[in-house]
Amino acid sequence: MTPPPEIDAATQARLEAVCAAGWEFWETFDRTVRERGFHAFIPAEYEQVCEALVAHFVPGRRFLEWGSGSGVITILAGIIGYDAVGIELDGALVETARGLARRFGSSARFVHGSFLPSGFRWHAAHGVRNPEQTGDGRSGYIELGAALDDFDVVYGYPWKGEEAMMRALMREYGRRDAVLLLNDTIAGVRSFMDDRPVS
Numbered sequence: 025m026t027p028p029p030e031i032d033a034a035t036q037a038r039l040e041a042v043c044a045a046g047w048e049f050w051e052t053f054d055r056t057v058r059e060r061g062f063h064a065f066i067p068a069e070y071e072q073v074c075e076a077l078v079a080h081f082v083p084g085r086r087f088l089e090w091g092s093g094s095g096v097i098t099i100l101a102g103i104i105g106y107d108a109v110g111i112e113l114d115g116a117l118v119e120t121a122r123g124l125a126r127r128f129g130s131s132a133r134f135v136h137g138s139f140l141p142s143g144f145r146w147h148a149a150h151g152v153r154n155p156e157q158t159g160d161g162r163s164g165y166i167e168l169g170a171a172l173d174d175f176d177v178v179y180g181y182p183w184k185g186e187e188a189m190m191r192a193l194m195r196e197y198g199r200r201d202a203v204l205l206l207n208d209t210i211a212g213v214r215s216f217m218d219d220r221p222v223s
């Protein structure tokens with residue numbers, strides 16, 4: 025694999041500032057929205073995901089985040105140099121992400137919709153579906169003007185039991201040479217290519 029690029033001090037400072045803003049937003053969101061009831065947005069450890077994004081960066085690579093929440097990870101990817109987009113089902117979070125992107129001068133784009141392609145149907149092998157966790161909506165790829173196999177690096181943070189669904193999505197709709205990054209609360213960020221773990 026090509027060695028990861030060096031991140032200069034100014035870029036590192038920008039990445040850290042985005043993470044700090046993300047944690048600040050999360051604190052408020054947790055205290056207000058999540059206190060009132062369940063919400064599917066829970067952030068990954070941004071700093072760990074950022075390391076994985078740097079490790080897999082090659083100029084020209086396109087990045088997609090499934091369920092981009094407040095947008096932090098897609099914005100980090102854009103600052104690293106990816107052509108970065110996020111799809112998120114909650115319209116208010118999409119607005120937050122766009123605001124954060126503007127604040128940090130990021131070219132990251134956000135689409136309101138579902139990361140599930142319109143033809144995708146859950147079946148038993150994808151696990152038991154909990155619609156509170158992965159919800160339904162108009163497929164975001166339409167507005168994006170791109171399909172899953174247009175992306176080189178795809179990132180998701182599956183809820184417990186939903187990893188099989190995300191791996192199936194890549195097998196069925198992604199490119200075989202694309203990297204799938206899956207965040208796991210315990211194992212951290214794991215990388216897959218052609219549905220096999222890669223280091």
Ligand SMILES: C[S@@+](CC[C@H](N)C(=O)[O-])C[C@H]1O[C@@H](n2cnc3c(N)ncnc32)[C@H](O)[C@@H]1O
Pocket residue numbers: 064065066067068089090091092093094097111112113114117137138139140157158159160161180181182183207
């Ligand atoms: C566990 S959070 C992960 C947030 C962010 N990706 C991260 O790693 O920090 C899952 C996010 O997916 C969103 N979501 C749930 N179902 C979705 C769907 N079908 N399409 C797009 N986003 C969805 C939720 O609203 C939530 O923001």
